[in-house]
Amino acid sequence: MVKLNVQLSKAGSAAPDAASSTQGAPAAGTLPDGDPRILEARNVTISYSGNPAVRGVSLEFPERKVTAIIGPSGCGKSTLLRSFNRMNDFVEGVGIDGQLLYRGIDIHDPRVDPMELRLKIGMVFQKPNPFPKSIYRNVAWGPKINRYDGNIKQLVEESLRKAALWDEVKDRLDDSALGLSGGQQQRLCIARALAMSPEVILMDEPCSALDPVSTSRIEDLIFELKKTFTIVIVTHNMQQAARVSDTTAFLELGKLIEVGETDQMFTKPREKRTEDYVSGRFG
Ligand SMILES: Nc1ncnc2c1ncn2[C@@H]1O[C@H](COP(=O)(O)OP(=O)(O)O)[C@@H](O)[C@H]1O
Numbered sequence: 001m002v003k004l005n006v007q008l009s010k011a012g013s014a015a016p017d018a019a020s021s022t023q024g025a026p027a028a029g030t031l032p033d034g035d036p037r038i039l040e041a042r043n044v045t046i047s048y049s050g051n052p053a054v055r056g057v058s059l060e061f062p063e064r065k066v067t068a069i070i071g072p073s074g075c076g077k078s079t080l081l082r083s084f085n086r087m088n089d090f091v092e093g094v095g096i097d098g099q100l101l102y103r104g105i106d107i108h109d110p111r112v113d114p115m116e117l118r119l120k121i122g123m124v125f126q127k128p129n130p131f132p133k134s135i136y137r138n139v140a141w142g143p144k145i146n147r148y149d150g151n152i153k154q155l156v157e158e159s160l161r162k163a164a165l166w167d168e169v170k171d172r173l174d175d176s177a178l179g180l181s182g183g184q185q186q187r188l189c190i191a192r193a194l195a196m197s198p199e200v201i202l203m204d205e206p207c208s209a210l211d212p213v214s215t216s217r218i219e220d221l222i223f224e225l226k227k228t229f230t231i232v233i234v235t236h237n238m239q240q241a242a243r244v245s246d247t248t249a250f251l252e253l254g255k256l257i258e259v260g261e262t263d264q265m266f267t268k269p270r271e272k273r274t275e276d277y278v279s280g281r282f283g
């Protein structure tokens with residue numbers, strides 16, 4: 001498959017030289033410099049064996065912000081989130097209509113290599129899922145198989161530092177990751193994602209299996225990470241959405257009911273359904 005290498009790396013803010021390069025016109029589909037939209041869903045419908053789980057959703061995700069997706073269980077949050085890095089490719093019977101864009105590039109363009117897309121758009125799951133390997137090898141593994149040619153030890157340290165885990169593990173990097181606490185395992189999974197130098201991190205209820213102390217560490221970490229990364233977080237926990245996100249999108253039965261600044265969504269929602277949900281009347 002032909003890669004969209006040029007376009008994806010040109011589009012990325014991680015490559016400022018490429019972005020300011022004067023070689024040729026901008027790649028087709030990329031956005032003008034300075035456009036904050038890093039991800040966008042345009043009238044997206046996602047169905048499982050013909051049954052729609054996400055219905056006609058249009059949403060924009062600005063760069064270096066945290067966007068929370070909230071809504072009752074089964075409303076399509078995970079389905080929507082997974083579509084942005086084409087994780088739904090692995091699910092049998094999925095049909096996607098509409099457009100999903102990464103920096104203006106249609107991610108289903110046949111020239112887009114989903115593996116490359118997933119390097120740009122990393123993912124952290126509900127249940128921490130470290131590999132049954134050492135702490136070090138969990139972080140080093142992705143860069144190694146992607147033929148990272150820098151100093152891998154340094155990359156591992158940097159990634160663990162960015163994930164606020166380094167101090168807790170620096171003396172036991174060769175120990176099994178499975179010996180870490182749940183909260184540490186989740187920060188390790190974040191470090192593993194960061195080691196790939198993504199631009200976006202998709203988080204699907206990353207704290208739902210964690211205790212309150214570990215949850216608050218992850219929330220602090222999200223606050224730090226958004227200086228560099230764009231974060232989309234699905235959460236069940238409305239206090240968490242209110243604490244960590246800049247923008248909140250409320251979904252119900254697969255439809256986007258309302259999206260707005262988080263403060264507004266929690267204090268003066270425009271829609272009655274949003275108000276009922278954020279005030280705990282259902283869900
Ligand atoms: N792999 C799948 N196969 C068939 N249906 C699915 C699959 N994953 C999710 N669904 C259905 O799609 C709807 C949305 O699910 P999901 O995106 O997981 O919601 P949420 O994350 O908001 O709880 C639900 O009705 C769910 O049963």
Ligand SMILES: [Mg+2]
Pocket residue numbers: 077078079204
């Ligand atoms: Mg879910």
